Amino acid sequence: MSKVRTRFAPSPTGKMHVGNLRTALYAYLIARHAGGDFILRIEDTDQVRKLEGAEEIIYKTLEKAGLSHDEGPDKDGGVGPYVQSERQAQGIYMKYAKELINKGEAYYCFCDQERLDSLKVKSGDVMISHYDKHCLSLSKEEVQEKLDAGVPYVIRQNNPTEGTTSFTDEIYGEITVDNIELDDMILIKSDGYPTYNFANVVDDHLMGITHVVRGNEYLSSTPKYNRLYDAFGWEKPVYIHCPLITDEDHQKLSKRKGHSSFEDLLEQGFLPEAIVNFVALLGWSPGGEQEIFSLKELEEIFDYHHMSKTPAVFDMKKISWMNGEYIKAMDFDRFKEMALPIVKDVIHREMDFDKILSMVKTRIERLTEIPEHIDFFEQVPDYDISMYKHKKMKTTPESSLDVLKEVLPVIEAQEDFSNDALYEMLLAFAKEHGYKNGYVMWPVRTALSGKQMTPGGATELMELLGKEESIRRINAAVGRLEAEIS
Numbered sequence: 001m002s003k004v005r006t007r008f009a010p011s012p013t014g015k016m017h018v019g020n021l022r023t024a025l026y027a028y029l030i031a032r033h034a035g036g037d038f039i040l041r042i043e044d045t046d047q048v049r050k051l052e053g054a055e056e057i058i059y060k061t062l063e064k065a066g067l068s069h070d071e072g073p074d075k076d077g078g079v080g081p082y083v084q085s086e087r088q089a090q091g092i093y094m095k096y097a098k099e100l101i102n103k104g105e106a107y108y109c110f111c112d113q114e115r116l117d118s119l120k121v122k123s124g125d126v127m128i129s130h131y132d133k134h135c136l137s138l139s140k141e142e143v144q145e146k147l148d149a150g151v152p153y154v155i156r157q158n159n160p161t162e163g164t165t166s167f168t169d170e171i172y173g174e175i176t177v178d179n180i181e182l183d184d185m186i187l188i189k190s191d192g193y194p195t196y197n198f199a200n201v202v203d204d205h206l207m208g209i210t211h212v213v214r215g216n217e218y219l220s221s222t223p224k225y226n227r228l229y230d231a232f233g234w235e236k237p238v239y240i241h242c243p244l245i246t247d248e249d250h251q252k253l254s255k256r257k258g259h260s261s262f263e264d265l266l267e268q269g270f271l272p273e274a275i276v277n278f279v280a281l282l283g284w285s286p287g288g289e290q291e292i293f294s295l296k297e298l299e300e301i302f303d304y305h306h307m308s309k310t311p312a313v314f315d316m317k318k319i320s321w322m323n324g325e326y327i328k329a330m331d332f333d334r335f336k337e338m339a340l341p342i343v344k345d346v347i348h349r350e351m352d353f354d355k356i357l358s359m360v361k362t363r364i365e366r367l368t369e370i371p372e373h374i375d376f377f378e379q380v381p382d383y384d385i386s387m388y389k390h391k392k393m394k395t396t397p398e399s400s401l402d403v404l405k406e407v408l409p410v411i412e413a414q415e416d417f418s419n420d421a422l423y424e425m426l427l428a429f430a431k432e433h434g435y436k437n438g439y440v441m442w443p444v445r446t447a448l449s450g451k452q453m454t455p456g457g458a459t460e461l462m463e464l465l466g467k468e469e470s471i472r473r474i475n476a477a478v479g480r481l482e483a484e485i486s
Contacts, residue, residue, distance in 0.1 A: 004036030006211045008062075008069070009043045009200065012054035015261035016061045018253055018314065019215055019245050022279045026242060027213040028067045029280070029302035039207060040072030042083040043200075045193045061262050064272045066295045071207075079207045084199050093194035096202050096232070097155045097187050105231040106187055109135040109156045110146050131156065131184045155188040157198075157224060165223035169239045171307050172216070177223050185224055197221060201228045209237055213304075216241040240304050243283040244311040253314060265319075269366030271330075274323040282312035292325055324365035335361055342370045347378045351464055359455035376449040377464065380473060383450040385484050393438035400443035401481040406433065407440065408474055417467045422459035447477030 006027040010020055031038040040062070044050050055073075062069065071077030081087050100106035111134060120127045136158060138146075146153070159182040166176040187198040194202070204212060219241050229236045247253055253260045265275050273295065280298050281291065284307045293301070327335065336357055343353055360373050375381065388400035395403075410429050414422065430440045445458040448470060454461060462470045 002208070002210060004031055004034035004210050005039065005208050006031040006036065006213060007039040007041050007204065007207065007209050008067075009041040009203075010058050011043050011046060011049065011196075012051060012058060013046070013049045014051050014054055015057060015263045017261050018265075018279060018282075019242075021061070021065065021262050021275075022242060022245065022282055023213055023215065024062065024067055025065070025276060025279055026240070026284070026302075026304065026307075027211070028069075029298055030211055030213065030240070030304055031070075032299040033302050036210075037070040037077070038067070039077070039209070040069040040075075040082065041203060041207070042073060043196060044083060044085045045088070045189075045196055045199050057263070064266070065262070065276050066272070084194070084203070087199075087203065088193055092206075093199060093202055094188060094192070097194075097198070100157070100187070100228075100231055101155065103231060105158050105227075106155055107136050107158055108138070108143050108147070108153045109184075109186075110138075110151050110153045111135060112152075129183075133158075133161075133184060136184075152190045154186045154190050156184040157187055157228065159184055159224065159227060165227065167222055167226050167236075167239065169219065169222070169241050170304060171241055171243075172219065172309055175219060175222070177220065181220075182224055182227070185221075197225065198228070201225050204237060205229070205232070205234045211240060212237045213240045213242065216243055240307070243308055245282050245314055246311050247314055248316065250311070250313070267368075269368030270319065270323050271326050271367075274319065274326040277326075278319040278322050282314065283308050292322065320365040327364060327367075328362055330361075332358070332361070339367060339370055342367060343374060346371045346375050349378065349469075351377060355460075355464060356455070359460065363455050373453075373455050376451050376454070380448075380450040380476070383446075385481055387450070387452060388443055388446055388481070390438070390442050393436070393442040395439055395442050397481055397485055399439070400446070401478065401485060403435070403440055403443045404447055404474055404478050404481070407444065408471070408478065411462075411467075411474065412471055414467070417463060417470075419459050419463040422462050423457075426459060443477075444474070447474045 008024040008027050010016065010024070016024075028038045030036070040058075042055060042058070044055075059074075069075065071079070071082065073080075073082045076082075081090070087093065097106060101108070109131070111131075115134075116129065116131075119132060120129045122128075135156075160179045163179050164176050165179055165182065166174055168174050185197055186195050188194055203209075222239060222241075226236055245253060262275065266272070276295060277291075277293055277298075280293065280302075284302070284304070286293070286301050287306065336354070339357055339360070340353060343356060347353075347356070356374055356377065360370055363373060364370060385397045388395055388397040407426070407429055410425065414425055416422075426440055426444070427437060429435075430437050441458045445454060445461060448458065448461045448465060456464070465473070
């Protein structure tokens with residue numbers, strides 16, 4: 001077999017949807033696993049939906065995800081241009097469309113919008129249109145007359161209305177459709193641009209693409225693509241259609257729920273490598289128990305034959321857990337580079353930020369969770385004194401007030417304010433008064449933080465806050481408890 005060549009052909013219409021990222025990832029992994037080429041092609045045939053700056057988003061997303069391409073608009077491999085509007089300007093698509101017209105496999109259509117609207121019929125809640133081949137009956141002379149007169153036209157594929165068309169997909173097996181269902185799809189639009197469907201086939205052939213990876217929503221269109229391959233006499237690629245991705249409620253992924261695009265996930269504090277790892281498992285299984293894979297490992301083990309037909313569920317709990325594992329395993333210097341700006345945005349007092357970062361690193365699943373773990377270092381939040389009640393520690397607001405008043409002079413007398421020294425001091429205090437350790441630690445920690453959960457124990461917080469601030473907070477807590485209990 002010839003060298004494996006896959007492509008990712010996104011449209012520059014905004015952020016990269018998770019489904020598109022998975023298509024890019026699978027195409028990349030298939031190429032890398034086989035020692036082949038991964039090509040980037042920009043499909044900007046839809047000039048209406050094209051957004052300024054969207055091409056840059058594509059490049060940045062692939063770069064952040066680690067999916068380096070071998071050929072593309074910025075890396076000529078000899079089969080360019082790699083941007084469809086540039087290929088259109090060279091007349092590539094019109095040339096092949098006219099070749100199909102000469103073979104009777106396509107025809108000019110001059111129907112106006114009013115006539116096309118009259119062909120629409122309601123199916124459920126949507127209007128569907130099936131072209132009736134009206135312009136196929138025009139004579140060559142009539143066609144030329146309309147072309148000479150400048151009548152707007154499109155070029156349509158001439159599909160049969162009888163019999164069936166079959167093809168084999170690597171995931172879904174053999175699929176057969178009745179030809180009557182194959183609408184005469186438009187190949188060249190009235191603006192002279194090719195449709196996505198036509199440009200894909202022409203470009204895939206001219207660029208030597210051997211494996212086509214795309215979403216299963218294109219399964220029903222594939223027979224039309226294959227009829228184009230047959231009409232030209234071209235070899236068909238291997239088809240790999242990916243299963244649908246849904247949210248936890250088995251609905252379409254939505255921006256509202258925050259898991260529709262790569263950018264959305266980055267903004268929510270997910271790491272690029274965790275996103276890639278998670279997306280790789282949306283519809284593909286390596287077998288075994290292992291779930292954490294580097295991109296290099298995925299390149300080595302990826303086999304598209306292990307992809308699933310059933311819809312994949314985008315589980316936010318699962319990706320959050322996975323992201324947490326990546327954060328735990330991350331080199332501290334890299335974590336500091338990413339997390340320190342977040343910490344400094346929350347805490348404006350002088351503190352040992354490295355210690356704070358070390359404490360939160362093993363406790364968070366997303367970078368965006370950092371503020372809620374550390375905001376109390378800047379200022380104790382408003383809290384209900386019922387927080388001093390702890391069933392396991394056997395503490396109450398009343399007992400906590402007593403403990404804080406008793407321990408405050410001991411803390412004020414403490415000179416060594418390191419964590420170890422403070423810990424020994426509180427243990428000795430608890431032992432002397434016949435208290436369980438938690439009976440003392442819980443009130444102190446609550447007074448210092450105003451939180452149920454903190455990224456460190458009472459003495460760690462005291463060390464970080466320093467003697468003056470720790471005493472100030474405990475005094476404030478005593479005053480509050482006295483005011484609310486009395």
